[in-house]
Amino acid sequence: MNRLVKTALLAGAAWGALSGVAMAQDAASPGQATDPQASELGEIIVTARRREEALQDVPVAVTAISGETLEARGTVDITELARSTPSLTLNSARGSNSTLISFIRGVGQQDPLWGFDPGVGLYIDDVYVARPQAAVLDVFDVERIEVLRGPQGTLYGRNTIGGAIKYVTRRIGDEPEIELQGAYGSYDQFDAIASISGPINDNFGISAAVARYLRDGFGENLNTGTEHYNKDVTAARLSFEWTPTDNLFVRLAGDWVQDSSNARHGHREFAPILDNEYDTMAGAGDKNDVETRGVSLTGEWTVNDWLTLKSITAYRDGSTRGNIDFDNLAAPILDIPAQYDDDQFSQEFQALFEGDRWSGVAGVYFLDATASGAFDTVVGNFNLTTLTAGSVDTQSWSVFGDFTYDVTDALAVSVGGRFTHDEKTGTVFRQQYLGIRSPFFGNNAAVPLGGPRTDYTDTRDFEEFTPRVSVSYEISPDFTTYASWGRGFKSGGFDMRGDAVLYPDTVLGYDPETVETIELGLKGNLFDRLSFATAIFDSSYEDQQITTQYPAGATVASVVDNVGSSSIRGWEFEGSLRVSQNLVVNGMLSYIDAQFDEFLAYIPTGPLNTTCPTQPGCFVDVSDLRDFQNTPEWTGAVSATWTHWFADGSEIAFTPSAAYRGDYQQFETPAPLLDQEAFWLYDASVVWTSASDRWTVGLHGKNLSDERYKTGGYNFPGVATGDSITAFYGAPRTFTARVGVKF
Template structure:
């Protein structure tokens, strides 16, 4: 029976592509001939391989593809990728929230770690602040779905996103791109590269993004939902011989966009969903940057050695007004700081019938911060501060062996050891804001509610096995089994008075996934597709629950139990003619909690806890996965018209669908988002010489209103602070680019 179901699902995916037409993982550039899956090179398994041969669900987007659709930052990949959610965090402009196949992390507080790994040129980005990366000067972006614990390690239990920048070419080159658009949008991107002899090369890219707000802070008159971002990258490459290569790269992002306070969902409400009456302040600044040194030595035809050394640091200073009113009813000023050092060594080995990668990885990171919870009605402030030091070491390997010309087997594993030291301090004060946030007149109220330092070690082995079979040169199938884990830690908000168990921290979470996939090209390579079904068992899921507790907000982070996630994904392209290509991507996810042990702070009078002040109760029947719609998809086309002078016009319409979803595991009727469509249209003209481009990009043309985040703290004492954060409205952008 299972065999029949699997076969039907895979063949249904292929048949769907024959008439529905896909937006695929497969990069379709301006060339009318669609790139086929056996021509696309990715590094999903840490070595260069054709996409068709990789036994992993991967979506790959070239720079040309993203430019034709007008994608401005990586959150727009949500429109085109199955089972993916990328959003700016609640109250943030550039902090990333990511989910793949229902697995992720919504809480960007210091010390918490994402469930989807983000990599820039193979450097792991440990913190989500400033991780909403703008798309410029890139070669491609890869989205790997499913646990990637073997080759990418801890915190990739949902998947991984690889942001790959361009390497320096053989000839000097430069590019300028300027854009104007809705709400006084003014963008400028300048990049250039200069080879210096046969051995040296230098490149630099600078981007400036400015936009007035979609709304206004009606209390202060300042822009709300605006953009003020500066980003820069530079790299120096050195190749002393044909077999040795070094690259020193640096990057910097500064986000001075105003604080994003959200929209008050209960009266009194401002007129627009992008307006606010917040009084907590509009000042906000996020700054992050890093350096990396990559070295490669091709020892011989069978062995390549690689080293990746990186250091990154960042800081965030901002405010969120939870009540969205001028008075300090529920305000949260905050400050975060982080830094990380990482070192990875790899050995890539290739034989006549086998290939593999082996390596070691080391990470030393610190994340720290502080925030006030200001409850003005009772003149009370709760200061929460602390830090987490993480030291991680891992050894990994993955080997593929061709049993026959058609059959190959891959086996891999990773052993990881983490040591974490967490310090948490929580103190209440009489007064509006604490001394940490410049109110030196605040009076401590009693002893600290939390004040501890603790150290925990976490150790895990994450294996992966896959089998691939080549039915023909253009059709491959695979089956895989893999595991991933996200490290345990400490709740930085934990209140030891309300929940004494917070000092014990929380355990790692794990995901075990079975996956069967089919990739290839049919009908003389007119149809390119990739489809997969998967079944995941999710254990000890870490979930943050925040709830009103008297005159403050309390938090519990715990391993709530277990859940099951099953789904199907499809993406592909159909070339109807040399000028017309249809595309689609589609995913279905059935995710449910088998057990959800929620902390009940008031201690219900039942058999579970009759004498305790609080207890854990299984509420799985009343909980659902957040940011995980059942159905998600996109449908589009690309039409290329060639003019007599050799120039071309590419027209790209698309409509992306996202089904109903909850913002939190607990239903919230005022915040949960109903299904919606986003309709986009772009037109890009390119000169015959490929030097000039002119583009017009329309996004959300039907002006759909949809929530991407929220907070829920009901009750008069907290100002009935139920607020939503919304995705961008209808926008139109015009761009002119020149290459030289």
């Protein structure tokens, strides 16, 4: 109750002031004309609660960005959403070009290893993407992207305790359309996108899109002469839509991504240090190949005025083959060749209800997924290789419902809940060999060193009920406030790196983690000029799953465990102000105070360990020595779009922008050479659009100040590992010219 009272008091002043402004607006300017070009949150339709609703009416903190806006900004992929969305961190994973690392409000996943679930759910057209590999989605053929902040355990289920990202592709329109786009930019960037969409007859349509992305590296592998941080990606989408009757809709859609960009090895932050942050001297190999495919079948049947039935059937699979050179030197001091494979089948049935004063959705969900892989930890100084291999099979089913009742014209109450049952079977194998690389990765001469350090198969069941309650009140036609309480959970599992010799309890696996969040929000429109949404939240994070990796003799050990609990509080604001007919200013600001209340770190036994010298190891509370990773205290952004209309009806829009991220750590433990200080990123776009909207020409500049900022890293100091302290950097300053035409 104390937490709720504190949160309510914190919100009181702001809510009272804004509510007063709302009443004053209604009284002072009842006849004020509405600018037809004004940005109004109430006009934006989203599906955050699995049904179409005006954004202003949704009692959830949601950022919705249209495809047109993303295109006008020159957005390359979804990681750029972090520049304009409150409390969001999106990066390519360390050592990867296309594996997604995502955090919302301090909750997420730094470890993309198979079997370790994300904390932010990614959805492509309502299909859950279980693995982060190839999830750095390039932006093309997209209608909008929605970012839902806070636990979404009721409607989106397991592994959405931080929130969810919904990538919504375009539906087929009533008229045929062909669209071509070409771009050329810095580092010999070349992009080509082609799409065709339209009806074949009165009830059948087809859409197809293909994209090719090429770019030279920002740096070079000075050991092999190949490009480093380059891009070589091909992506395609195909969909068929059939409407045999007015109340029946069927959509068959498929997508495919091939990423053949070179392996990304990072940059040494400890001697020897290369001058260019994008250069490397890695010798592990530059080959890298990532492929993912998906197909889905969606059916909607409008039974009557109050009931619609929906089915979503989907299958996805993917594979990754690559190398990461942790030491960034030619010799195999600490090299990691790796491969990942995954597949998933999911089936969801929904019933959507709509009455005079009530609405809602209920359904069932099933997921059958397998994630597997293998990698070598090559420690060349000891002529030693540790092979780690295994898989996790997951069968998950759930039942859910969420219903809203309008008590009065202004007051609405929503109640929802979801029950989830997970069955996970984990297989983990860990074996050391004398030699450089194991037989699994081609060295048949490698000699096993003793018996397996880990070799087990186990099955565990996890069950959880995740409810949500919200109350929303329409202060005036332009203002809505809400209060909500929700719960989410991330499933437990097995540590795929676990070494049973160093940590015997690894065979027991780890438990689920949960987040409970209280949120108060206000959305509205002031004087038909300022559209805004603001929220404060207070989260209780329990049984957090933390991966800790540390050098252990001549190898690298791992512990994944439920380390304890934490408290996360914060405030978010985003808004759009129309200053004049020609000028619109957009901005966001977010604050997060994330503190560990308990952090039980595993302390291995050893001759220098006085904490637990006679045990295999023990846990010690080190919460005062740990901080949240990938969670800056402050983030903010501001942009302004100035538009000029020519006499012939064409227009030109200039959009400069600035995004701020406070300092943050790469891991819970401070790493001075890897942790990132606060920085700004400056972008600018100029886009000309013809009067017919047929032609567009744009020039986009990114990171105009050429800021060097770290997005990830590895921290393995010591002689045995070659002081492998390596960092990965965001893109440098780039310019791109883009031309598009529609037929």
